[in-house]
Amino acid sequence: MNGQSDRTTLRIAVAQLNPTVGDVAGNLAKARAARADAAAQGADLLLLTELFISGYPPEDLVLKPAFLKACQLAVETLAEDTADGGPGVVVGFPRQGEAGRHNSVAVLDGGRILVYRDKLDLPNYGEFDEKRVFAEGAMPGPVNFRGVRLGIPICEEIWNDLGVCETLAESGAEILLVPNGSPYYRGKVDVRHQVALKQVIETDLPLVFANQVGGQDELVFDGASFGLNADKTLAFQMSQFEETIALVTWKKDEDGDWRCDGGPMSKIPEREEADYRACVLGFRDYVNKNGFKNVVLGLSGGIDSAICAAIAVDALGEERVRCVMLPYRYTSEESLKDAAACARALGCRYDIVAIEAPVTGFMDALSDMFEGTEAGITEENLQSRARGTILMAISNKFGSMVVTTGNKSEMSVGYATLYGDMNGGFNPIKDLYKMQVYALSRWRNTTVPPGALGPSGEVIPQNIIDKAPSAELRPNQTDQDSLPPYPVLDDILECLVENEMGTEEIVARGHDEATVHRVEHLLYIAEYKRRQSAPGVKITKKNFGRDRRYPITNRFRDR
Numbered sequence: 210m211n212g213q214s215d216r217t218t219l220r221i222a223v224a225q226l227n228p229t230v231g232d233v234a235g236n237l238a239k240a241r242a243a244r245a246d247a248a249a250q251g252a253d254l255l256l257l258t259e260l261f262i263s264g265y266p267p268e269d270l271v272l273k274p275a276f277l278k279a280c281q282l283a284v285e286t287l288a289e290d291t292a293d294g295g296p297g298v299v300v301g302f303p304r305q306g307e308a309g310r311h312n313s314v315a316v317l318d319g320g321r322i323l324v325y326r327d328k329l330d331l332p333n334y335g336e337f338d339e340k341r342v343f344a345e346g347a348m349p350g351p352v353n354f355r356g357v358r359l360g361i362p363i364c365e366e367i368w369n370d371l372g373v374c375e376t377l378a379e380s381g382a383e384i385l386l387v388p389n390g391s392p393y394y395r396g397k398v399d400v401r402h403q404v405a406l407k408q409v410i411e412t413d414l415p416l417v418f419a420n421q422v423g424g425q426d427e428l429v430f431d432g433a434s435f436g437l438n439a440d441k442t443l444a445f446q447m448s449q450f451e452e453t454i455a456l457v458t459w460k461k462d463e464d465g466d467w468r469c470d471g472g473p474m475s476k477i478p479e480r481e482e483a484d485y486r487a488c489v490l491g492f493r494d495y496v497n498k499n500g501f502k503n504v505v506l507g508l509s510g511g512i513d514s515a516i517c518a519a520i521a522v523d524a525l526g527e528e529r530v531r532c533v534m535l536p537y538r539y540t541s542e543e544s545l546k547d548a549a550a551c552a553r554a555l556g557c558r559y560d561i562v563a564i565e566a567p568v569t570g571f572m573d574a575l576s577d578m579f580e581g582t583e584a585g586i587t588e589e590n591l592q593s594r595a596r597g598t599i600l601m602a603i604s605n606k607f608g609s610m611v612v613t614t615g616n617k618s619e620m621s622v623g624y625a626t627l628y629g630d631m632n633g634g635f636n637p638i639k640d641l642y643k644m645q646v647y648a649l650s651r652w653r654n655t656t657v658p659p660g661a662l663g664p665s666g667e668v669i670p671q672n673i674i675d676k677a678p679s680a681e682l683r684p685n686q687t688d689q690d691s692l693p694p695y696p697v698l699d700d701i702l703e704c705l706v707e708n709e710m711g712t713e714e715i716v717a718r719g720h721d722e723a724t725v726h727r728v729e730h731l732l733y734i735a736e737y738k739r740r741q742s743a744p745g746v747k748i749t750k751k752n753f754g755r756d757r758r759y760p761i762t763n764r765f766r767d768r
Contacts, residue, residue, distance in 0.1 A: 216356040217461045219384070222247030222255045222296065224454045225432035225447055227423030229498050230264030231276075237262065237283040240300060241290060243454055248295040250456040253355060255298045258388045258421040259364050260312060262287075262302035265390035265421055265430070271303040271310055271342050281305070284315050284322065292320025297354055299361065301388050309344030314361055314388055316352050324352050328363040330371050336392060336428060336747070336755040337365075349373065351382040358382050360414065364389045367408045367416075378412035384459065384467050385416040393431040393487050394750045398449065398477050405437055415439045415459070415467050422452055424494030427747045427755055429487045433477060438468050445472025450486045451660065481652040484645070484748050485520075489661065491746035492637040493524035496610060505603050506612035507596055507630070508532035508552060508559070510544030511678060513638060515551045515669045516650050517614040520637045522668075523661035527556040531609060534561045535596040537568060539684060543676065550670045555663060567595040593629030601632055610634040613743045618643040618695060620742060620753060621702045622728060623735030631742055639745025640752040642702065643678070643695040650674055693724050701728045707751050712767040729767060737761045 224243045228236040240257060247255040259265055262280045270276050280302045291297055297318035304313035304325060311327035327346025331339040351358035360382030366373040367387055374385060385408065391401060405416050415438050422432035436444035436457060447455050457472035478486060496504060504521055508514050514532075521530045532552045536545060552559035571591045572579075579587075604611045613633025615625045617640050625631050638646060651674060654667045678695075692698055701720055704710040705728070712729060716722045739753050740761060751757050 219254065219355075219357055219459045219467070220250075220252045221386070221417060221457050221459065222250060222252035222454050223417060223419050223434050223436075223447065223457055224255060224257050225420055225422045225434045225452065226258070226261070226454075227430075227452050227494070228258075228261050228264040228421065229423075230267055230425055231270060232264065233262060233276075233279045233283050236264060237287060240287055240298070244287075244290065244296055244298060246454050247456070250454075252296045252456055255296045256386055256388065256417065256419045257298065257300040258419050259301040259314075259390040260303060261300050261388075261421070264425065265301075266337075266339075266425065266428075267303060268338070269342060274305070277303055277305045277310065284317070288315070288317040288322045289320055291317045297323075299359075299386060299388065301363070301390075303343075306344070310342060311346055312339060312343045312363065313346070314363060316354060316359075316361070318354065323354070326352065326361050326363070328366065329373060330363075330365045330369055332365040332368075339365075348376055350380045351377055357384065360385045362387055362408075364391065367418075368404050374408045374412050374414075378414055382412075382414060385412065385414050387416060387418050389418060389420040390430065391420050392428040392747065393483075395480060395484060395748060397431070398433050401433070402435065402437075402443075405435075406441060409437045409439060409441055413439055415444065415469070417444075417457065422450065422490075424491035424498070424746070426495065427491075427744045427752065429491040429746055431483075431487065431490075436469055436472065439466055440468075443474075444469030446475050446477070447473055448475040449477055449483065450490050478658075481649055482656065482658060484641070485649050485653060486658050486660075487748055488520050488637045488641075488649075488746050489524045489658065492520055492635065495635045495744075496525060499610075501608070501610040501634075503529040503531065503607070503609045504612050505531045505533060505600060505607070505609040506614060506633075507535050507600055508548045509534070510541075510547035510551075510673065512646055512650060512669070512673050513616050513619075514614045515547075515673050516646055516653070517612055517637055518551060518555055518557065519650075519653055519663060519668050521612055522555045522557055522663040523658065524637075526662040527558075530555070530557040531603075532557055532559050533600065533603065534559070535564050535599060536561065537564050537592050539592075543672070547670050547673050547676075551668070551673065554666070554668045554670065562599055564592065564595045564599065567599070568592055571595065590626045590629060593626035595629075597626075597629040597632035604634075612637070613745075614638065615742075616641055616643050616646050617749075617753070618698055618702060620739055621706065621735065622692065622698070622731035623738050624692065625738060625742075627738055627741060631738065633743045636743045636745035639742070640748040642699040644699050645748075647674060693728070697724070698728065701725055702732070705729060705732055706753075706757060707749060726766070726768070733759070733763050733766070736763065
């Protein structure tokens with residue numbers, strides 16, 4: 210129906226790779242290696258992802274003319290490679306055009322740049338801020354590549370209804386190739402499939418969705434590239450959280466339509482595995498791309514630090530992880546045993562640094578000023594800040610990045626100490642609610658995820674999972690002394706944060722009205738703490754920072 214060229218076969222190498230933002234030379238080398246791989250597989254065309262040459266998202270780097278020139282030169286160099294008669298290339302990069310900066314792709318073949326294609330639909334929500342740094346491109350037409358008319362909508366252009374795919378179809382496109390920088394959140398693969406399916410239905414064209422993989426600050430790109438035939442069937446499915454290049458063969462049928470005739474059918478992980486692997490990948494790339502040789506974290510004997518230790522070992526290997534127990538007079542024997550057992554199960558280094566002396570020193574220094582006052586949260590926070598100071602000293606001395614270990618439930622309500630347990634360079638569980646931490650801990654004790662460097666078996670002692678959570682800052686303390694039970698708290702927080710629900714709606718779900726209003730209040734007043742927290746892996750649809758931008762000074766309450 211759509212085919213008018215004589216060509217009957219098109220072999221596309223879909224590359225879901227892990228570029229590094231700003232490493233133009235490294236990304237070019239990765240593109241060249243991918244093209245050599247594609248050539249060895251007999252590909253006609255290599256499809257790379259959105260803004261591959263710069264790494265995605267480059268944010269304000271694109272405001273630097275020198276950076277744009279470096280990206281342009283890299284694309285021209287890659288174009289020269291195609292003079293060898295091997296695969297052509299579709300590659301994304303930031304381009305300085307006559308009308309401004311563009312989020313662009315270049316189609317390369319025969320030793321030259323055949324055409325530029327500038328992104329029209331620039332996303333400006335959640336983690337995306339492209340209208341701030343890029344200018345809109347023009348409505349596109351198809352690109353003629355070796356006799357096949359390719360429609361190349363860029364990422365967001367298949368998510369909205371600006372008519373880009375429809376225009377491409379009406380202009381004679383035969384196949385839609387979509388380079389993406391689509392970050393992970395829970396359930397995102399199904400969302401992408403539905404978005405792509407809508408475009409296939411509306412255009413009656415097959416579609417190839419190529420997605421980046423790897424961590425970039427808070428964002429994790431999970432790959433999971435796929436294709437759909439024009440009849441809405443799944444043409445191929447690539448793996449999630451793994452760099453790979455897959456050869457996908459498309460053949461023209463007797464009606465002149467293109468259909469996939471060979472490609473991978475990888476299984477997409479279930480919810481707990483996907484979340485855990487996102488945490489591992491995001492953590493690994495943050496540490497490695499920023500040049501840290503190893504990490505250190507405070508191992509308290511609690512669930513949060515235990516799963517962070519497991520993620521760190523799975524990401525980096527036991528030899529690059531140091532755990533430190535920092536006991537005080539309120540630290541229980543149970544916690545000492547649990548922390549030691551966790552470190553032993555993971556095989557990582559374990560040190561004990563008691564904080565009695567530094568805390569006493571702080572107390573003595575402040576004794577005159579504090580005379581006549583009752584001990585309380587201030588003294589409890591001194592314990593946390595002593596621990597934070599010691600971990601930062603270890604970091605400074607040995608060059609280890611401090612891993613901070615607070616979960617999303619705690620970060621939501623401010624159950625954390627500035628310059629204490631919030632000290633650190635990165636937090637792998639920042640976007641996991643407490644009950645999700647428990648679920649992932651139980652899952653990890655039964656499964657070693659692909660690519661993990663940690664051991665099999667129970668790596669988080671069962672007693673850590675079973676016992677009541679406690680900060681152990683005073684005798685017999687538990688979290689539930691000052692917070693609702695975590696199943697209740699997490700549900701209220703998901704309503705407030707993820708779903709922006711009103712308090713009346715939340716109460717109607719069966720929650721106590723006073724508790725709902727108290728949690729809402731705690732959520733708002735903790736904003737100043739979150740602004741000073743370490744970055745962490747985005748797992749939910751709305752994480753703190755990129756997705757949820759609330760004012761610190763804020764008197765609104767939903768009464």
